[in-house]
Amino acid sequence: MARLTDHLFVISFDCLATLDVPFLMELPNFRAFIEKSSFCKGVETIYPSVTYPCHTTIVTGNFPNKHRIINNKMVQPGCPSPDWYWHRHHIKGTTLYDEAKKAGMSTAALLWPVTAKANIDYNLPEIFSNRRWKHQIPVSLMNGTALYQLELNNKFGHLRRGISQPYLDDFVLESTVHTILTKKPGLMLTHLVDLDSMRHYHGFSSEQAHAALHRHDERLGRILTAIKEAGLEDKSTVVLLGDHSQLDESKVIKLNVLFREHGLIKLSASGKVTEWKAFCNSCDGSAYVYLKNEGDKETKKIVASLLERLLKEGSNGIEAVITGDEAALRGADGKALYMLEAERGFYFEEAIEGNFIEDVTEETAREKNYTFACHGYSPTKEDYKTVFFAAGKGIRPGIEIPAMRLVDEGPTLARLLGVSLGDTDGRVIEELLMD
Structure with missing residues (x-):
């Protein structure tokens, strides 16, 4: 299978919704990217529409009952802080990063859900120190790429305040930019959570949510600039996506x-x-x-x-x-x-x-x-869809897909990399891709 791009950068803006598109068009970096992209403004999410199942669907092309990340949290009655599905071994079947690695590409993931102990070259997994006797940094180091994380913490650790936002995303941004410039991975998965957090704690259309979108616009600009400075602009595909909306x-x-x-x-x-x-x-x-x-x-x-x-x-x-x-x-x-x-x-x-x-x-x-x-609601809820934008090598410019599903993203991303996820629940959106 022919490879359509040399570098694929996937940026997940957690909780970026169809309802956000008019506001995105007022923000300079989002607007410039969207205007040159192909896209779907009405992506149907999965059930239940929570972060860990959604992000696993994005990299597998399958519904939760197949990939088996059926919720964020495990069933642990009475536990004040239940464990989440943090680890790669919980996923049934292959993933986009597994297939990219098999094909000889270098891979990177920053706070991408369900990647603890995954076979990823540069891995900062999303995992919490979920017990009183545990500390965040050792937990992260044990479940990701230790030397890489030590490098990131040494350079950018001062930006974080635990898992509080927007400080965590500021750390992830600098780590992403650094990784692009120094590692130039074939596949990079970045998960940004600022918007999702602000909506949870202040409401969907709150001032805090709008401020998070402004911050995301600045982050997007920094990432695109880093790709250009790394000399990868003409060799790369950039995908911006959401996983669900909120109500x-x-x-x-x-x-x-x-x-x-x-x-x-x-x-x-x-x-x-x-x-x-x-x-x-x-x-x-x-x-x-x-x-x-x-x-x-x-x-x-x-x-x-x-x-x-x-x-x-x-x-x-x-x-x-x-x-x-x-x-x-x-x-x-x-x-x-x-x-x-x-x-x-x-x-x-x-x-x-x-x-x-x-x-x-x-x-x-x-x-x-x-x-x-x-979030977590049925994908059939009104005004509850998310988005997908793609631009760069291997993407036809200016194509609007009227409707697609979250399960279609994995097979489409795999096709860009010239790999296959096997028999998936989703389909390759061929209309977006160059012949």
């Missing part, structure tokens, strides 16, 4: 509170989970319901009856309840007993104590880490 919300649904009231979750006097039969694992705008014992008919009956009553009552924020089999048909985890979709204005939390429905206020956001906007 504003003002109420939290805590289904595990009802599960506890019905005896399906038991707590000790100190509030620790001692036993569970059913558990609601949040994907923010949607949620999975799992049974500890899939053959527990009595618990199945209790859960089914409870969800049926909630749907009939209405006004509790649950828009739809589908079976695990139906979830699998939508690309989600078929191993769940049910998948729940929240109404606009609502989202799910995993908390076991408190009220079933709680308001999101400045106080609860501060005390309970509630958010004012989130």
Whole structure:
């Protein structure tokens, strides 16, 4: 298979949405790039539309039920901070960076989800020090490219303030620019989270979100300048993409509170989970319901009856309840007993104590880490699409694709590199590519 480009730079602006396009056209670097690109302004995301499944779909071309990154977080009832799907070994099948490496290309990834311990030449994985006895820098070093990370931390570590934004993205930007200039990778994956964070904590159309878009425009300009200074401009393809949108919300649904009231979750006097039969694992705008014992008919009956009553009552924020089999048909985890979709204005939390429905206020956001906007919703929600822009070597200029899906991105990126992801759920968007 012929290779269409020598260097592929993929920049993921987490939560960049179709609704952002008019504002992007007011920003100098985004506008200049979009005007020379081919693009789709209406990319359908996946279900559940959360970051780790989305980014795994981008590099595999498959839905979550196939690549098996079915949520951000694992099912760990009662754990105050559940582990995430950080590691490459959780992904079933191959990835874009695996195939690029096999084809002899150098590879780089900066905070790209689910790349811990991946076979990537220059790897700064997104992984948290998720326990009190762990420290962020050793955790990152152990799960990525140690010498490369030490180099980045030595040069740019002063820019970070833990994982707080916009400081983390400032660090990632400088690391990206440095890597382009000094390593000139064949494939580079960069994940920027500033916009997503601002929307979570301040709302979709907040001043803080608009400020993040301005910062992203400056970051884009720096990256494009670095590609030019490295002498790679005529040999490279640059792809800008989002993974999902967000929707504003003002109420939290805590289904595990009802599960506890019905005896399906038991707590000790100190509030620790001692036993569970059913558990609601949040994907923010949607949620999975799992049974500890899939053959527990009595618990199945209790859960089914409870969800049926909630749907009939209405006004509790649950828009739809589908079976695990139906979830699998939508690309989600078929191993769940049910998948729940929240109404606009609502989202799910995993908390076991408190009220079933709680308001999101400045106080609860501060005390309970509630958010004012989130994702995870069904891709069929109105005004919920994301974007894909590509320009450079191997791309036909000025082509608008009316509609495409997130699963189409992986096969298309692979085709640019002259590699294959195998039998994928998505297709190559040939209309974008040079013959």
